[in-house]
Structure formats: C-alpha cells, structure tokens
Amino acid sequence: MVRINPSILAADFVNLQRDLARIPSADFVHVDVMDNHFVPNLTFGLQMVGRIQDVSSLPLDVHLMIDDVDRWAPEYAKLGAFSVTFHAEATDAPVDLARRLRSLGSRAGIALKPGTPAEPYLDDLAEFDQVLVMTVEPGFGGQGFLAETMPKLQQVRDAVDAAGVDVWLQVDGGIDLSTIAVARDAGADTFVAGSAVYGAADPDLRVSALREAALRHGEQGHTH
Numbered sequence: 001m002v003r004i005n006p007s008i009l010a011a012d013f014v015n016l017q018r019d020l021a022r023i024p025s026a027d028f029v030h031v032d033v034m035d036n037h038f039v040p041n042l043t044f045g046l047q048m049v050g051r052i053q054d055v056s057s058l059p060l061d062v063h064l065m066i067d068d069v070d071r072w073a074p075e076y077a078k079l080g081a082f083s084v085t086f087h088a089e090a091t092d093a094p095v096d097l098a099r100r101l102r103s104l105g106s107r108a109g110i111a112l113k114p115g116t117p118a119e120p121y122l123d124d125l126a127e128f129d130q131v132l133v134m135t136v137e138p139g140f141g142g143q144g145f146l147a148e149t150m151p152k153l154q155q156v157r158d159a160v161d162a163a164g165v166d167v168w169l170q171v172d173g174g175i176d177l178s179t180i181a182v183a184r185d186a187g188a189d190t191f192v193a194g195s196a197v198y199g200a201a202d203p204d205l206r207v208s209a210l211r212e213a214a215l216r217h218g219e220q221g222h223t224h
C-alpha cells in the first residue's frame with residue numbers, strides 16, 4: 001500500500017480551490033499549519049482549514065507545526081479532518097492527546113523532527129494511527145531530503161511490524177521521484193510531496209508517477 005499526499009504548502013494560496021482540484025488521484029491532501037512559533041514560518045489556522053475541509057473532495061491530512069497542541073489539535077479533529085498529526089516536541093502528553101483525537105473521530109498522528117529520537121514512543125505505537133518521520137527540518141517547502149533520518153524510519157518500521165499494529169509511516173520533506181524510493185525502502189508507506197507535485201506542469205500526472213516510483217521500487221526489493 002502506497003499513499004501519496006500532496007502538500008498544498010506548494011500550491012497557490014490565492015487559488016487554493018483550483019489547486020485542490022488539480023490532484024484528483026491523490027489519496028489525501030496534506031495541510032501544513034504553522035504558527036511562526038513552533039517553526040519560523042506562518043501559514044494558516046483553523047478558519048482556513050475549515051474552508052479547505054468544506055471544499056476538498058479529498059480527505060484532509062493535517063500536519064500541525066504549532067505550539068499548544070493540547071489546546072488546538074482537538075479543534076482540527078472537530079472540523080472533520082480525517083487525520084491530525086501533532087509534533088511530539090510540542091506536548092508532554094502525546095498518548096492522552098492521541099486518545100482525545102480518536103475520541104473526536106479523527107486519526108491521530110505523531111510527528112518527529114529530524115533530531116527527535118523515536119525510542120520514547122515505540123512502546124505506545126498502538127495509541128497512534130500514523131508516525132510522521134520528518135525528512136527535513138519542519139517549516140519550509142522545497143528543502144533537500146535528509147537521508148540521515150532513514151535509520152530512524154527503519155527503526156519505527158521494525159517496531160510497527162514487531163508489534164503487529166496498523167500504523168501508517170509517513171515521510172514529509174524533499175520527497176521526489178528519486179527520494180521516494182529511498183524512503184519506501186526504509187519502510188514508509190505514506191508520502192507527502194509539495195514542490196514535487198505542484199512544481200510539475202501536470203500535478204496529477206506527477207502524483208501517479210510518484211506512486212509508480214514507490215510501487216515499482218517495492219516490487220524490486222522492498223520486503224516490508
């Protein structure tokens with residue numbers, strides 16, 4: 001199973017509805033919320049994500065790069081977001097927050113910055129629906145893929161398989177037609193791509209090409 005989630009961080013913010021309609025073959029639309037606090041960049045908040053939820057035909061994969069997630073993440077679940085991912089670095093009680101998100105009907109994701117170890121969360125994998133291993137420092141699109149995050153991704157993949165739990169493994173940052181194979185090989189099944197999709201002349205064709213690149217690689221040697 002391979003999921004391709006285009007990030008609208010690379011879309012045209014004044015033509016978002018048009019750009020949302022340009023990716024019909026995607027699985028989810030990835031929505032990056034930044035507060036200029038947790039990361040040094042600012043995008044949009046609850047009101048905007050509510051409107052995206054209203055007009056999008058794809059389910060929302062919300063990535064919160066904000067502080068105060070205990071307060072704010074449940075609000076995104078209440079909007080009807082399919083999945084809400086908060087950063088591990090932004091809360092002292094990730095399991096409690098994940099339970100709250102699930103109780104509100106959303107999937108619960110936990111994200112790890114490149115320098116954040118996975119070990120503290122590996123015993124609680126069943127509490128989450130998704131682990132996002134960041135492959136860039138969060139905050140900006142268009143950055144280069146950090147291959148040094150791959151051992152951590154593999155570690156999470158091994159722990160998920162050993163526990164026999166259904167947790168999606170997402171990568172986000174610098175995913176393109178070549179790095180998607182590297183991340184697939186290390187165990188990712190859910191791929192966020194911003195500039196690789198919206199920088200293409202035909203974004204939907206690029207979604208298909210990314211999916212094929214991941215699947216083709218999987219056939220050739222992927223064993224997870």
Ligand SMILES: O=C(CO)[C@H](O)[C@H](O)COP(=O)(O)O
Binds near residue numbers: 032136140142192
């Ligand atoms: O969370 C993010 C940045 O913090 C974005 O989802 C990510 O960077 C996507 O952009 P690109 O594919 O261009 O790297």
Ligand SMILES: [Fe+2]
Binds near residue numbers: 030032
């Ligand atoms: Fe993201």
